[in-house]
Amino acid sequence: MPRVxxxxxxxxxxxQMERTVVPLAIKEDWIRRAAAAGLDIIQVGSFVHxxxxxxxxxxxxxxxxxTADPVGGVTxxxxxxxxxxxxxxxxxxxxMVCLGASASDTHSxxxxxxxxxxxxxxxxxxxxxxxxxxxxxxxxxxxxxGCGFEGPIPEERVLAMVRAYLxxxxxxxxxxxxxxxxxxxxxxxxFAAIRALDPVVECTCHFHNTYGLGxxxxxxxxxxxxxSFETSFGGLGGCPFTKVAAGNVATEDFVHxxxxxxxxxxxxxxxxxxxxxxxxxxxxxxxPGFVYKTGPITRTESP
Amino acid sequence: MPRVxxxxxxxxxxxQMERTVVPLAIKEDWIRRAAAAGLDIIQVGSFVHxxxxxxxxxxxxxxxxxTADPVGGVTxxxxxxxxxxxxxxxxxxxxMVCLGASASDTHSxxxxxxxxxxxxxxxxxxxxxxxxxxxxxxxxxxxxxGCGFEGPIPEERVLAMVRAYLxxxxxxxxxxxxxxxxxxxxxxxxFAAIRALDPVVECTCHFHNTYGLGxxxxxxxxxxxxxSFETSFGGLGGCPFTKVAAGNVATEDFVHxxxxxxxxxxxxxxxxxxxxxxxxxxxxxxxPGFVYKTGPITRTESP
Numbered sequence: 118m119p120r121v122x123x124x125x126x127x128x129x130x131x132x133q134m135e136r137t138v139v140p141l142a143i144k145e146d147w148i149r150r151a152a153a154a155g156l157d158i159i160q161v162g163s164f165v166h167x168x169x170x171x172x173x174x175x176x177x178x179x180x181x182x183x184t185a186d187p188v189g190g191v192t193x194x195x196x197x198x199x200x201x202x203x204x205x206x207x208x209x210x211x212x213m214v215c216l217g218a219s220a221s222d223t224h225s226x227x228x229x230x231x232x233x234x235x236x237x238x239x240x241x242x243x244x245x246x247x248x249x250x251x252x253x254x255x256x257x258x259x260x261x262x263g264c265g266f267e268g269p270i271p272e273e274r275v276l277a278m279v280r281a282y283l284x285x286x287x288x289x290x291x292x293x294x295x296x297x298x299x300x301x302x303x304x305x306x307x308f309a310a311i312r313a314l315d316p317v318v319e320c321t322c323h324f325h326n327t328y329g330l331g332x333x334x335x336x337x338x339x340x341x342x343x344x345s346f347e348t349s350f351g352g353l354g355g356c357p358f359t360k361v362a363a364g365n366v367a368t369e370d371f372v373h374x375x376x377x378x379x380x381x382x383x384x385x386x387x388x389x390x391x392x393x394x395x396x397x398x399x400x401x402x403x404x405p406g407f408v409y410k411t412g413p414i415t416r417t418e419s420p
Numbered sequence: 421m422p423r424v425x426x427x428x429x430x431x432x433x434x435x436q437m438e439r440t441v442v443p444l445a446i447k448e449d450w451i452r453r454a455a456a457a458g459l460d461i462i463q464v465g466s467f468v469h470x471x472x473x474x475x476x477x478x479x480x481x482x483x484x485x486x487t488a489d490p491v492g493g494v495t496x497x498x499x500x501x502x503x504x505x506x507x508x509x510x511x512x513x514x515x516m517v518c519l520g521a522s523a524s525d526t527h528s529x530x531x532x533x534x535x536x537x538x539x540x541x542x543x544x545x546x547x548x549x550x551x552x553x554x555x556x557x558x559x560x561x562x563x564x565x566g567c568g569f570e571g572p573i574p575e576e577r578v579l580a581m582v583r584a585y586l587x588x589x590x591x592x593x594x595x596x597x598x599x600x601x602x603x604x605x606x607x608x609x610x611f612a613a614i615r616a617l618d619p620v621v622e623c624t625c626h627f628h629n630t631y632g633l634g635x636x637x638x639x640x641x642x643x644x645x646x647x648s649f650e651t652s653f654g655g656l657g658g659c660p661f662t663k664v665a666a667g668n669v670a671t672e673d674f675v676h677x678x679x680x681x682x683x684x685x686x687x688x689x690x691x692x693x694x695x696x697x698x699x700x701x702x703x704x705x706x707x708p709g710f711v712y713k714t715g716p717i718t719r720t721e722s723p
Contacts, residue, residue, distance in 0.1 A: 263717065298717050300680050301639045328680075328717060329673040329710035333636040336604045363714065370632040377603050377631075407632035411666065414566065414601050414631060 121380055122345035124158040124321060125151050125368055127396070128179075129196055131353025133163060133172050135400065141175045143399065145182055147392060151350065152188035154388035155381075156368070158213060160194045160347075164202030177209040184210050192253065198229070203243050207250050214247040216240045217257030217293065220275050221264035224295065228259075237278050241285045248286070255321065256282045257291035261307070263298025272307060279311055279318075289319045291347065294334065297327025297363060301337035308341040321345040324366055326352065326405060331366040332374070346371065351393035351404030367406030369393050373413055386413060424683055425648035427461040427624065428454050428671055430699070431482075432499055434656025436466060436475050438703065444478045446702065448485055450695060454653065455491035457691040458684075459671070461516060463497045463650075467505030480512040487513050495556065501532070506546050510553050517550040519543045520560030520596065523578045524567035527598065531562075540581050544588045551589070558624065559585045560594035564610070566601025575610060582614055582621075592622045594650065597637065600630025600666060604640035611644040626650040627669055628657065629708060634669040635677070649674060654696035654707030670709030672696050676716055689716060 128148055132139055139147075148159050161183065162176030176195060183193055194213035197203045206214050218236035219225040225233045240256060247254045258278045263269055275292070282290055292307065304322075311318060322338045322345070324331040335346060352367035369389040375381045386408075393409035403410070431451055435442055451462050464486065465479030479498060486496055497516035500506045509517050521539035522528040528536045543559060550557045563570075564578045578595070585593055595610065607625075614621060625641045625648070627634040638649060655670035672692040678684045689711075696712035706713070 268718070296717075298680075300677060301643075302681055327710065327714055328676060329635055329670070330677055332632055333639045333677075336636045337639065340604075363710070367632070373631060374603060374633055374636075377601075378605055407630065407666070411630055414599075415571070 118380065119344045121339070121375060122158065122321075123156045123368065123372065123381070123384065124160065124194070124345060124347045125156045125350065126160040126323070126347045126365065127151075127349035127351070127353050127368065129160040129162050129173070130347075130365060131349045131351070133170050134354060135172060138172050138174075139399070141179060144175070144179055147350070147396065148179070148183060149188050150388060150392050151368075152191035153385070154392070155384040156191065158192040158194050160196060160215065161211070163196040163198070164205040165196070165198050177205055180209040180211050194255070197243065197247070199239070200243055200246070203247055207247070207252065211252065213253035213255060214244075215255045215257065215291070216244050216247070217259050217291070218278065219259040219264075219295070220270045220278055221260040221267045223266035224260045224264050227266075233274070233278070237281055241281055241287070244282075244287050245285055253289070254287060255289045255291055256287045257293050257321075257323070259293045260295045261292040262294040262303060263296055265296040269298075272310065275307065276310055276314065280314060283315050283318065288315070288317075289321070291321035291323055293323040293347075294325055297325035297330070299324060299334045300330055301333050304334050304337040305341045308338060308343055312342065319345065321347060323347040325354065325363060326366055327363040332370065335366055335371060350389065351396045351409060352406040353396065353404055364405040367393065367404070367408070370406050370408045373408045377414060421683065422647045424642070424678060425461065425624075426459045426671065426675065426684070426687065427463065427497070427648060427650045428459045428653065429463040429626070429650045429668065430454075430652035430654070430656050430671065432463040432465050432476070433650075433668060434652045434654070436473050437657060438475060441475050441477075442702070444482060447478070447482060450653070450699065451482070451486060452491050453691060453695045454671075455494035456688070457695070458687040459494065461495040461497050463499060463518065464514070466499040466501070467508040468499070468501055480508055483512040483514050497558070500546065500550070502542070503546055503549070506550055510550070510555065514555065516556035516558060517547075518558045518560065518594070519547050519550070520562050520594070521581065522562035522567075522598070523573045523581055524563040524570045526569035527563045527567050530569075536577070536581070540584055544584060544590070547585075547590050548588055556592070557590060558592045558594055559590045560596050560626070562596045563598045564595040565597040565606060566599055568599040572601075575613065578610065579613055579617065583617060586618050586621065591618070591620075592624070594624035594626055596626040596650075597628055600628035600633070602627060602637045603633055604636050607637050607640040608644045611641060611646055615645065622648065624648040624650060628666055629655065629669055630666040635673065638669055638674060653692065654699045654712060655709040656699065656707055667708040670696065670707070670711070673709050673711045676711045680717060
């Protein structure tokens with residue numbers, strides 16, 4: 118089994134949803150701890166207009182601080198929505214640029230003012246520019262498994278977007294279940310179809326747990342050969358532009374499940390559990406994650 | 421795909437954990453509503469000593485009331501821990517008797533005062549008596565996937581218990597993940613091993629969601645050919661005799677996931693969601709289920 122890649126998106130997908138802005142120093146601390154725990158990629162934030170999402174206004178400064186004094190071999194990623202955001206990302210020196218468009222026209226229009234096809238063309242253009250500038254690039258299909266506005270999304274529409282990415286030489290592709298509609302059989306079917314398009318495409322998954330199926334979908338993807346996953350500390354998260362969206366699968370829950378089966382023993386689970394507890398403490402509420410509350414599986418007393 | 425059988429265990433596994441005793445009339449209403457929604461089997465309660473688990477003291481009376489004025493074709497099951505409990509179950513006319521022993525010696529001793537082997541022998545004896553009396557019988561292996569006290573449980577020990585059941589002619593077997601330690605690869609492996617012992621054994625699963633893997637394990641079991649599942653309304657539940665145990669997978673979440681893939685369209689999901697909401701309201705707290713809070717997947721506005 119190839120190494121499972123862990124992409125922490127809590128600092129972006131989690132914090133963009135919160136009513137309060139987390140101070141830069143606290144974000145930096147959380148990101149450094151996640152990196153020191155051994156996660157592979159951390160999405161520091163989003164290069165979106167600070168008036169649109171004030172929670173992300175400090176993303177450039179965060180990247181600068183983190184790259185000035187780097188933690189281990191972690192890759193720092195940033196979400197880029199358009200050409201202006203790409204400029205900012207490149208200027209502050211982010212290692213990986215994540216761009217995406219929605220497979221749902223309605224979701225796409227609400228998010229960007231453009232339909233799905235036009236948004237995909239724009240994203241492909243920006244992604245090519247990012248590749249030319251020498252950064253790592255991940256392109257995503259949002260609402261790939263269903264949409265809170267449109268309901269089911271035809272598989273063909275998702276595959277057409279994947280084909281557009283592949284045709285542009287973009288081979289690191291993430292499928293996001295923005296609304297949480299994915300189910301395990303669909304996950305297996307869609308990834309098999311993508312692998313039929315291109316057997317060596319590098320796929321990443323991003324599952325929301327709106328209807329309780331997030332972890333089941335992760336395991337369906339794992340069995341389908343996907344080895345890269347976006348998760349969020351404590352299970353924070355959700356998309357502010359869809360009507361119903363709950364948290365992501367919790368990073369520490371996923372790492373716990375992997376380690377329970379012998380995978381990624383190098384990641385410091387206790388550090389991730391402590392981080393999720395501190396994030397919950399900061400917001401003063403329970404987060405959706407399980408393991409930061411129960412602690413890891415252990416023999417609790419001698420027989 | 422054969423029909424998925426839904427066994428509701430909330431009235432037993434859920435309510436036995438609660439600090440307050442739910443009045444008989446309310447239990448009866450909940451059970452009638454779950455039956456009217458189309459669930460196949462409902463575990464009414466446990467024939468345990470009323471001083472040990474006062475929450476279950478009215479099980480006999482409940483069964484009598486429900487059988488006096490039955491709802492559709494539902495099967496009423498009751499948990500039986502010993503010969504005395506079996507007598508009570510038979511006397512009040514329960515349709516299906518559920519008996520079990522733990523694969524963990526420590527768990528077994530805490531629960532019954534006997535080690536695993538001795539407890540299994542006793543359960544086999546009682547189960548044979550139940551068969552002879554003409555009731556349906558399900559025998560279970562508790563802590564089949566791991567134990568909060570002992571940690572991992574050797575697969576061989578679980579298979580030895582399954583073999584003891586099969587040798588006694590008991591072919592309806594439930595594997596319970598009492599502590600929530602199961603993971604999908606283990607679930608597939610264990611059920612494949614059981615099917616190798618007996619290709620036509622009727623297996624049921626019971627997964628606790630302590631570490632967030634309950635639904636992932638259900639789907640692993642489904643793919644492994646298991647077609648009968650024990651779940652609990654709202655995700656209530658847990659075993660009072662293990663140190664760490666969270667709720668079961670929520671019945672309405674599982675039905676929602678099945679219907680999302682086209683299975684069991686006959687079950688009235690809206691009625692189950694309303695029931696889970698009322699159970700949560702009765703206890704005055706959020707339950708672990710997702711769908712009773714979010715509502716089912718739907719196109720939320722026109723494009």
